[in-house]
Amino acid sequence: MFFPVSYSTLSDQAINEFLKNQYGLDGTARTGYLLRGMNDTYLVTTAGQKYVFRVYRGDWRTNESEIVFEMELLQHLDKQGISVSLPIPDRQGNIIQKLQAPEGTRFAVLFTFAEGEERGIDSEEISERFGKDVAGIHLHSASFHSSNTRQELNLDYLISQALDFIHPRMTHREQDFRELQGLAGKLEELLHDIGLDTLDWGVCHRDLHGNTNVSYRDDGSMTHYDFDLCGYGWRAYDIAEFRLAREVRLGHDPQQLELLWNAFLKGYQSVRTLSENDLRAVPVFVAIRQLWLFGLCMMDPHIMGSIDSGDDFIDEKLDYFKSLSILKDDISA
Incomplete structure (x- = not known):
């Protein structure tokens, strides 16, 4: 019997294998845990590309419909000419993944990488x-x-x-x-x-x-x-x-x-x-x-x-x- 969990950090090695299988990323793919916040962010790199994999917290986004709303908005803004980080479908065409974590189902999405750098607004x-x-x-x-x-x-x-x-x-x-x-x-x-x-x-x-x-x-x-x-x-x-x-x-x-x-x-x-x-x-x-x-x-x-x-x-x-x-x-x- 496992002790109950409020929040788990998913293995970046396991996520890496999941992404290779689910999205067909090449064998050079590497995944590293980047940031903990209102969701968990992983940086994914291959020989020629970077991606961001977001795993939503199980106590924060429990309704898949809310995440679908977010994805639809991103796709809409992209069509309107706004530069946004976009969700990437897997090999079956699915955008939202469901990962079974110790605390329950956690939703996840692979995004395009936003090229450039973060910086403070100083001018x-x-x-x-x-x-x-x-x-x-x-x-x-x-x-x-x-x-x-x-x-x-x-x-x-x-x-x-x-x-x-x-x-x-x-x-x-x-x-x-x-x-x-x-x-x-x-x-x-x-x-x-x-x-x-x-x-x-x-x-x-x-x-x-x-x-x-x-x-x-x-x-x-x-x-x-x-x-x-x-x-x-x-x-x-x-x-x-x-x-x-x-x-x-x-x-x-x-x-x-x-x-x-x-x-x-x-x-x-x-x-x-x-x-x-x-x-x-x-x-x-x-x-x-x-x-x-x-x-x-x-x-x-x-x-x-x-x-x-x-x-x-x-x-x-x-x-x-x-x-x-x-x-x-x-x-x-």
């Missing part, structure tokens, strides 16, 4: 180009339709569920959690004051920070990947992640932060327009993104461990929310 030129690409994703996903299900990125998902993940890790600090609940409620009120029904809604990548999930080539072109978080949501939330990433990296240099943010908006709005309400909602969604990330960190200590999300981590997050100017100023006027 107005790159920021503007990235803004154009993000706008292109939003523009061309408007014609995307799927019969498959996907979690909507509504306030219940972004706020209520995040608080549900946080609360069990803060039972020893009940008063602090109640204060966090109150601050989250104020963020929701701000969005209602702006007018949720006036905000641009559609397919979002939902992890468009610009530091990873995109490969930059020497000619300035980009290939986007890791659409695992994609779904229908507010576009202001999607671009808020770019803003948040700049605030985290450049909080000590507000002038540079604003230069890069304005360059991003210039590029974005050269492709499609953002309304005044969408722009006013961005700082609120920046804070909501932080809340969602807070919940994400508290969701999976059984995989990532809890040592980095203890009281010091909680203090840091609470200090962030208490310092938010948008919770002190009226932005709805």
